[in-house]
Amino acid sequence: MRALHIITGLGVGGAEQQLRLLLRHLPVDCDVVTLTNPGPVAEGLGADGVRVVHLGMRGNRDLAALPRLVKVIRSGGYDLVHTHLYRACVYGRPAARAAGVRAVVATEHSLGDSQMEGRRLTAGVRALYLASERLGSSTVAVSPTVADRLRRWGVPAPRIEVVPNGIDVERFRFDPERRERTRRRLGLPRDAFVVGGVGRLARGKRFDVLVRALARLPEDHWLLLVGGGPEEHVLRRTAGEAGVAGRVLFTGERPAVPDGSPGPDLPSLTSAMDLFTSPSAEEAFGLAAVEALASGLPVLYASCPAIEDLPPAASRGARRVRGGPEAYARAITEVRAAGPVPRTAAEAARHYSITRSTARLMDVYTAAVAGTPTSPAP
Template identity: 85%
Template sequence: MRALHIITGLGVGGAEQQLRLLLRHLTVDCEVVTLTNPGAVADGLLADGVRVHHLGMGGNRDVSALPRLTRLIRGGGYDLVHTHLYRACVYGRFAARLAGVRAVVATEHSLGASQLEGRKLTAGVRALYLASERLGSATVAVSPAVADHLRRWGVPAPRIEVVPNGIDLARFRFDLSRRHHTRRRLGLPEDAYVVGGIGRLIAGKRFDVLVRAMAQLPEDHWLLLVGGGPEESVLRRTAHEAGVADRVLFTGERPYVPDGSPGPDLPSLTFAMDLLASPSPEESFGLAAVEALASGLPVLYASCPAIEDLPPQATAGARRVRGGPEAYARAVAGVRAAGPRPRTAPEAAHRYSISRSAARLMDVYAAALSSSSTPSPQKASS
């Protein structure tokens, strides 16, 4: 089977890095098209031996991209097209059908109650999404919460398949030597208690809550923010105003796997932490929280469907926190007072292994190919 994955961009982001990890475990000959921004993840895919096409799309309304994408799909002889992220889903589904590919799968990575990949859920966004969704074979939700949002939007339940995001358990298995090396490299004091935040530095992630919480915690508490985004300058200013700028470290965007760029990769940074906090009020899955659990970290979160969908005994070390800086400061202090936990992964992390997710997705592919090759009732009776 030959499959083409179409994604909006390949900068360092959760969906983008999830795609790279997934392609390492799918038993399918895959290529990738990025509509825009062939960034660090594109370099990583090329290093993995995956062919990457850059469509050079100019913006959301660059309709000239549609015939270019259609020609690329038709010329590639692909059996299945898999789209990721809103723009790629809309253009990719139309192009796949124009190119004659009937097996079309889309993954919805970031749909919440009020936003889709950070954009407001307007009537226009919903109408265009649903119009293109009907051209696909199946829509994959990364959590039951996302599946519920899709049903409420009007996507028929039989067309929705839940395939959770996956994590590479081996890469996030705690390594004490890498913890010491990374902390020295970052210049962290030996006795520092490090609270981590991982994700895009955007307003919706509410990392300002963690910055302000630092001002209410003892001076041996540090905040390590992993990610890049438009709010970085605002967060730096907030840290200065709160008097904690010397205890807040910004690492920028970091890859999941070593890619030759300077600085530690994401697992190493996770090992350097003592706790992960995720104050974002609306998450579609909560990948950073699950990866933190895989490295044995206690986790404080405001929203994490990946954890909330499991029984409490499977998510030892995770606790939901509602409120602002004061609530998070109290919660951090409580976790520290309870003492260190063994850095071993709870059951939840094993439930989200990438091998399980890849196997489940292969089942979705098989069903899409089967339905695309089944003759319609009209043709069967003629």
């Protein structure tokens, strides 16, 4: 089977890194088209031996990109096209049909109740999405929560398949030597209690809640923010105004899969933390929280379908926190007071292993190519 993956961009983001990890485990000959921004993940895919084509799309309304995309699909002799993220789905599904490919799968990575990939869910956004969705074979939801949202949007239930995001559990296994090495490299005091957050530094992630919470905590508490984005300057200013700028570390974007970039990778940074926090009020899956559970970290979160869709016992050490800085400061204090926990992977992390996810996705691919319904996931 030959498959073409079409994605909006290949900067460092959850969907983009999930695609790279997926391609490392899928038993399929795959190429990738990125509509825009052939960033660090594109370089990583190239290092993995994956052919990446940059379409050079200039914006959401660059309709001239459509015939170029059709040409790329026709020339590749693909059995299946798999689209990722909103713009890629809206352009990729009709392009695949025009190119004669009938097996068209789309993954919905980031549909929230009120936004999708940071864009507000207007009637126009929904109508365009649904119009293109009808041209596909099936739509993959990364969690049952997203599947429910798709049904409420109007996507027919038989066309929705649930294939959770996957992680490489072994890569996030806690390593005390890696922890000490990373903490020294970051310049963290030996006795620092490190609260971590991972994700795009955008308003919806609510990392300002953690900065303000830090101001309510003792001096030995530090905040480690992993990721880049448009709100970094705002967060730095907030930290300065709160008097905690010296205790907030910004690492910038870090790859989930090693690609030769300088500095510690994401598993190393997770090892350096004592507690993982995710104050984002609206998530489609919560991949970073699952990776933290794989590292044996206690987790505080506001929204995480990956945790909420499993029995509580599977996510030992995870706790939902409602509220703002005071609520998070109080919860962090309680975790610190409870003392350190064994850094072993929670059952939830093993449930979301990448091998399990790719096996399920192969079922979806096989059904799409054959033109038959997929059997329900176990």
